[in-house]
Every structure is written in C-alpha cells, then in structure tokens.
Amino acid sequence: MLAANWHGPKDIRLEELPDPIEPTGEDVLVEVSWCGICGTDLHEYLAGPIFIPPHVDEVVLGHEFSARVVAIGDQVDSVAIGDRVVVIPHRVCRECHFCRRLMFQHCRNLQLIGYTRNGAFARFTIARQDQLVVLPAEIPEEFGALVEPLAVTFHGMRQPGVELGADITIIGAGPIGLSAVATAKAAGLGRIYVVEMLPQRAAIARAMGADEVLDPRDVEPLAAIRELTGGEGTSVTMECVGREETMDLAIQAARPGGLVLLAGITESPSDVDLNAAVRDEKEIRGCIGYFDGEFGAVIELLASGRLDPAPMITHKLELDRIVADGFELLVRDRDSCIKVLVSPS
Amino acid sequence: MTCTEIRLTDAGLEAARIEQPSPGPGEVVVATRAAIVGPTDLEAPNNRVICGEFSGEIIDVGPGVDRGMIGTAVAVLGFRPGGTCDRCLDGASTACSDLQLRGDSIDGGLANAVLVGAHEVLPLPAGLGCEAAALMHRLARALRAIRRSTGRPGDHVAVLGGGPLALATSLVSLSAGFGRTAFVHDHARCRDAVASNGARAVAPPGNGAGWDELRTWLGGYGPDVVFECGGTPESRLAAIDLTRPAGSVVLVADDATRVPMDINLLVMGDKRVQGARVYTAGEARATLELMARSRIKVSALIGETVEVNAFLAAARNGSLQSRLAGCEATIVRWPRDTAVGA
C-alpha cells in the first residue's frame, strides 16, 4: 500500500509498504477514508521528532481519521466488517495506575496511532476495537476525520466553570481555535470573541459562529475585550496559539473568578503570570486530550447538526500529493489553509 | 470616651488617642482583644492602623443593629469587598475587583475601638477565645483553598513553601480527611509541629531523587493536589512539577515575581492552577467551628503572646522586627481597661 512515511524532519517519503497482516485478538483492520493533517503532524514534518519517540526511525503519520472496517480479529465483538468508524488514536494498556482509575489519557504505556504505531496516511491501519466509534450513516466521512480535533476543544467546553450562556474569548483561529468556536457554540456558550489577525481565518471564525473577531493590528485585544464586557473580561478564555504573549492575554482577558484554558503548546519556557490565580481567583487549566466518551458525544452533536465543522475543511487531496500540496501548503499559506483532508484510498 | 489606636507612621508605631467613634446604621464598634502582628504590618502604608487579623468584643452598635450584640466576642473579616462590581453583584465577592485588605488598603484592628459593619463580624462559637480567634483569617484562607481545590477525602496532598500560610494550610488540610499529607518546609520547628499532627514533614529536597521519593510516597505519581504557599517562582514550579498528571495546584500565597517556566508542564500534564486570596463569611464561620471543636490544632500556630504595652515598648526599642520572623503568629493581647502608652 502507498503510505506517507516519516523518516525525519522535512523527510516524509511516499513509499510502498506491505499491507498490514490479518488482525488477531481484539485488533481490527481498517481502510482509511479521510485523514486530516494536524498541527502536530506539521511540527513533526518541520522539526520532528516531537511526539514521535526518539528511538523510532520511521513511522506513518496520521491520527485524525475516519475509516471502514475491512477485517476483524477473533475476539472483536463491538464492530463488524463494513462499519464506518472514527478511530481514537490512543491505545491504552488498561492495566497501569491511570488506566485502573479510568484516566486513560494518562496511561503510562500509551501507544498512539500516527506517532508510535503506523497511522492513517496509508490505505490501511490497525486499531483495537475499543479505539473505534461507529459513525452514523448521516455523518459524512469527511466530518468523521474532524471528530478528533473537535474532541480536544469539546473536552475544554466540558470543564467545570464553562457554563451555559457564559461568554468566551478564543485566541487564535487555526484548526483548534475554530474547533473551539464550533464546540463553544454547540455547548451553549453565549458571546464568542475571537482574536485573530489573518483575514481568511477571521472570516471562517465568523462563519462558524464568532460574534466578534478582533484583529490585534487594529485594536489592542485586551482593551477591546474589556470594553465589550463592561470592563470585566470574559468568563472563559481559551488559548489556541501556544505563545507567551497569547497565554498572558488569555489570563488577562478572563474576568475575575474566570477560567483560563490553555490548549496551545509553547516551543520554549514561557513567563506566564500565575499571580492572577490568587489575585483574581482565576483558574488556569491545561487543556489537552480528551476522554474516550467525548468522541461519541461529538458524533452525536454532528449527527444532530448542532456542530457544523464544514467551513474548516479548506482542502481535500489524494495521498500522493500530501507533501507538496499538503504539508508544504500549510507552511506556505497559513491563512487560507485550515484543515487539509487526505484520502489514501 | 477616649480610645487608642496604633498607627504606623514615618516615626514608627504610634499610639494615638481618639474619641470612640459612634456607629452609623448597620455598624458596630469592636474593642480589639487580640491582634496578630507580622512583618508585613511594619510595611503598611503611612498612617495606617495596622493588623488585618484581629478579634474582640462589641462595645457599641448603630441604628438597626440588635443591642443584644453588645458584649459579644467576635472575629472580624480581614477584608472588605467593594460591593458594586459585577463579581460582588454575582455574590462572588472573594474575586471582587475593588477588594480592600484591612491593615493595608484600609485601617486594621490594632485599636480598642474599631468601626466595622455588623455583617463583617462573626460571633465566636462557645469555647473559642479571642486569642485563638484572631487566627481565623489565615485559617479561613486555607479552608477556602482546600474547598476550591479538587482534593476530596482520601486524596493525597502536599503543602509546599515557607511562611505562616504554609503552616496554617497544612494544619487545616489535616482536618480535611485527606489520605497522605506531606509538608515540605524549611523550618524544623514548623515541621515538628505539623508532623506531630499527622503529616509527613520534610525539608525541601535538594535534588530530583528527593522529589521522586516524595512523589512515590504520595500515591506513586505525585499528590492529587499541591497547596503552594511559598509564593516564590521556584516553589510554584516545584508545585506544578510535583502534582500528578491531571492534578491541581492551589496557590495560597500572595504575588510572586514572574520567571520563565515551562508552562507546558501544565498543558501537557493536563494540570490546573487555582488560587485563593480571601474567603466568604460562610467559610469564616466554618473555620471558627472547626477551631472551636479543636479539629484544627490552633496551638501549633501561636508563637509569642505579648501584651499591648510591652509590644509598643519592643517597637520603640527596636527589638520587635526580629521577634516577628517565624511562621507562628505573634499575638498582641489588649485586655479590657488597659491604659495604652501611659
């Protein structure tokens, strides 16, 4: 099968790899329908290995995907051949300290499709049955590939302190920022403010439900948010960029007693003002990953039409164009390129 | 009737005679019987009556206040919310944008006639004296930190950092039904006091192996909650690092200077940082109840007790500063009918 195989920074090769062997036990062989290029895939392409373990010489990337079941192991009882599925990239050990406490995202023996195991930029990949969530017929498979990034921000919207009707500031309108807009709207938040300077991203944020998009080149975002909220700041802020200045903005733009969700990863140590936690009782929370059950919840919201991620899909390609028209496009054109979906089949 | 209040001026602490204030509607006059003096009181703004932590006896009430309250022993909230900001109107005045702290942004309680609102005083439960009750403010801050945290009975916790709040938080945490409690603190005397009440008390580990050992003892991957009381950048970083994945850090201390730190520890570790500054009246009441029932071991928090005239003498002869250094509280007693500065 054709696969996009990572060998090192700037070295993703389109290679013919052997098809995976027939699945055994609880394993399931799936044929990939659509797989999105994630921001972390781009980081692996430009500067990896980051999430790829250092001892791994080569691995097929791709972890945001929908697929069809083509073969099952002898102990599989939750899916059948032909099912359309979304795959949770975490393959947990089910035995460690954290797994026994149902905190699967902190599994000490975590394996990740697309980082530690071959991923979905290939025609076939293997998952265990507990990684599969069935996709109802009414949801297009393109949307299935967006369930993973939507689950990241949906996890944020389920945190205590994010309340019905509350206002939110979302900093950055890249894939995670736009997922935050969509999930905030679906979760019943009130006014949604977005800080973004790139014009097409700003336009998509508006199309997806942002009430106001602030361009930091036109206005001082903190002053603008305070003015829009009667001087207080918003109840929730979510940082989706991963820079020191925007983390500080997220903390400052939250009202006293508010919640700050940090979804961006910084590239270097950052001087972030935690004093606001004491002074103004703001809560500052890391927001990464999701619970398995949140995949199902996102799928329900997609099925009911309350979550519409369509404007995020800006490009669709065949696998053989993934480097030149996928990764390189994301480097070249950050503004117009949000989510690139790749079809390997 | 003339009264006395003790203000910090350019010339040092001065006892000034005042007319006893007459309370307006909804106000009471408290004669302070016990007040806590710490190093920050000697850094108060000029001409401020010092001491944010005090308790006393109601000696007069204004219109609309039950006259039966006269003679009641009370603790006084150590702060005053503005009452008009959105947070206050939401009933969340602990996060008030215009919060004033007694002995700092408004006058404190080292006086034998202090004018406060009737809603700012809390009658002491039976069995609790004024000296212990003066500790309510720091203990209620600790109680709020614990209530706001994700920590539940049975969880493992650690209290990090130096200072009076560290001592207070560790003692309150020992009444919360937590599993294992570790107290990481510089002073041997404070460690002994907390260890004798059931925590494991250790000096800050000098190396990674020492922290790992502590992490292992606290449930394998670190404590569920770390209460960070030191307020130094190093202590904050250690707290975020020590807490387990998806655990929480509660900052109980006041502002720390900013320093570059790896905020990814927080994001990648799925951890949270919360903070507590003051407390609600209900939390103050709950604290007083726990104190009255000896569920919080107050004695470990009290260092020296000094009578008000001896305190003023020490301030004049320059021996005061060194006596305020430790984590235990220095309590100034102001017995009824004491002639001050005479």
Ligand SMILES: [Zn+2]
């Ligand atoms: Zn595990």
Ligand SMILES: [Zn+2]
């Ligand atoms: Zn207020």
Ligand SMILES: [Zn+2]
């Ligand atoms: Zn000490």
